[in-house]
Amino acid sequence: MTSKHASPRRTGRRPGPNRTREAIVAAARSAFAKRGYDAVSIRAVARDARVDPALVHRFYGSKEELFVAAMELPVSPGQLVPALLAEGVDDLGERLVRTLLELFDRPATFAPFLALIRGAVSNEHAAALLREFIAREVLGRLAAAASPDRPELRASLAGSQVVGLAMARSVVGVPPLATTDRETVVACVGPTIQRYLTGALPTG
Amino acid sequence: MTSKHASPRRTGRRPGPNRTREAIVAAARSAFAKRGYDAVSIRAVARDARVDPALVHRFYGSKEELFVAAMELPVSPGQLVPALLAEGVDDLGERLVRTLLELFDRPATFAPFLALIRGAVSNEHAAALLREFIAREVLGRLAAAASPDRPELRASLAGSQVVGLAMARSVVGVPPLATTDRETVVACVGPTIQRYLTGALPTG
Numbered sequence: 001m002t003s004k005h006a007s008p009r010r011t012g013r014r015p016g017p018n019r020t021r022e023a024i025v026a027a028a029r030s031a032f033a034k035r036g037y038d039a040v041s042i043r044a045v046a047r048d049a050r051v052d053p054a055l056v057h058r059f060y061g062s063k064e065e066l067f068v069a070a071m072e073l074p075v076s077p078g079q080l081v082p083a084l085l086a087e088g089v090d091d092l093g094e095r096l097v098r099t100l101l102e103l104f105d106r107p108a109t110f111a112p113f114l115a116l117i118r119g120a121v122s123n124e125h126a127a128a129l130l131r132e133f134i135a136r137e138v139l140g141r142l143a144a145a146a147s148p149d150r151p152e153l154r155a156s157l158a159g160s161q162v163v164g165l166a167m168a169r170s171v172v173g174v175p176p177l178a179t180t181d182r183e184t185v186v187a188c189v190g191p192t193i194q195r196y197l198t199g200a201l202p203t204g
Numbered sequence: 205m206t207s208k209h210a211s212p213r214r215t216g217r218r219p220g221p222n223r224t225r226e227a228i229v230a231a232a233r234s235a236f237a238k239r240g241y242d243a244v245s246i247r248a249v250a251r252d253a254r255v256d257p258a259l260v261h262r263f264y265g266s267k268e269e270l271f272v273a274a275m276e277l278p279v280s281p282g283q284l285v286p287a288l289l290a291e292g293v294d295d296l297g298e299r300l301v302r303t304l305l306e307l308f309d310r311p312a313t314f315a316p317f318l319a320l321i322r323g324a325v326s327n328e329h330a331a332a333l334l335r336e337f338i339a340r341e342v343l344g345r346l347a348a349a350a351s352p353d354r355p356e357l358r359a360s361l362a363g364s365q366v367v368g369l370a371m372a373r374s375v376v377g378v379p380p381l382a383t384t385d386r387e388t389v390v391a392c393v394g395p396t397i398q399r400y401l402t403g404a405l406p407t408g
Contacts, residue, residue: 114325121322121376122322150380156380156381160368160371162368163368164368167367167368168364169364171325174335175356176354177364183406184405187406188357188405195396196392201388
């Protein structure tokens with residue numbers, strides 16, 4: 001199969017799997033930006049990229065991994081979530097905050113998150129992307145594993161602190177939180193996430 | 205004193221204090237947007253508006269109140285902070301979250317905060333505005349009253365949760381947090397703010 005972008009004028013690189021991947025990722029990026037996360041299907045992306053849906057499945061495995069590739073996220077929830085849960089839920093909050101700070105504290109790995117956050121405050125589709133992907137695929141899975149009591153509320157509470165931490169540390173740069181050593185931030189914010197994921201919620 | 209915007213073509217409204225106020229507020233809005241909060245002085249705003257600095261002081265009292273007027277904030281920290289502290293610090297976190305939710309939950313009163321947040325993620329001056337004003341004038345004063353131990357770090361931690369809550373509830377609209385009844389959110393998030401403001405911080 002050849003990419004629709006293959007052109008006889010381009011030399012030094014033959015049409016083939018790389019060009020096809022590029023076409024798929026470009027179609028996916030455009031579709032997610034226009035329609036959010038939930039409304040996009042692998043079938044629709046394949047149609048936009050003019051490839052067989054089976055090929056998208058073969059290359060990316062799932063819509064989630066296709067999204068990770070399209071947004072150039074530095075980490076996949078498919079790896080992150082099981083790795084965090086493998087060590088249990090006892091200090092899940094601190095481990096999640098430590099992992100996120102390792103991503104937030106490097107400009108190259110924070111850039112895709114910054115793009116998600118910037119998009120989310122300026123248009124509704126990007127907001128849907130942020131809430132549907134992060135709330136469900138990352139925090140939703142952690143919350144579901146942590147407690148049977150209202151995991152969606154727990155995930156959205158944890159999401160509010162995670163996004164606020166990203167804003168304060170890496171977007172807005174609020175001193176001294178922006179420059180406080182990582183383990184101090186883990187010790188401060190970790191218990192918040194832990195309480196949201198596993199603590200008692202108010203009845204009512 | 206007459207406003208520089210007074211024009212003989214405009215009828216039905218005489219030049220006077222209202223036009224002068226408009227000129228001052230317009231100059232202040234422009235100055236804050238360009239230079240952030242800290243770098244702007246009443247003297248500089250008066251110069252831009254071509255009025256006497258004493259007049260700006262007489263109309264607005266302080267740079268903080270001038271900022272509140274320029275940004276059309278629904279509440280002034282000069283009123284909010286003393287009102288919150290008047291009831292002590294024991295359940296300050298819950299009272300702050302309740303007050304903020306009352307502002308966030310009405311589109312008309314949330315609009316100025318949304319403008320601040322939108323600006324902060326897209327340009328550096330607006331980011332300075334958000335962190336310098338909210339972190340110092342609101343949360344900084346609450347934190348300073350709540351604990352002598354690292355009040356700046358406490359204020360920025362509380363700021364991260366407050367901005368994240370605004371994002372999740374009113375900007376991005378993360379379900380179910382976006383629609384959860386106010387007192388449940390107060391009971392969930394209030395203790396986080398309380399711990400940041402008055403709890404033990406990690407040593408180190």
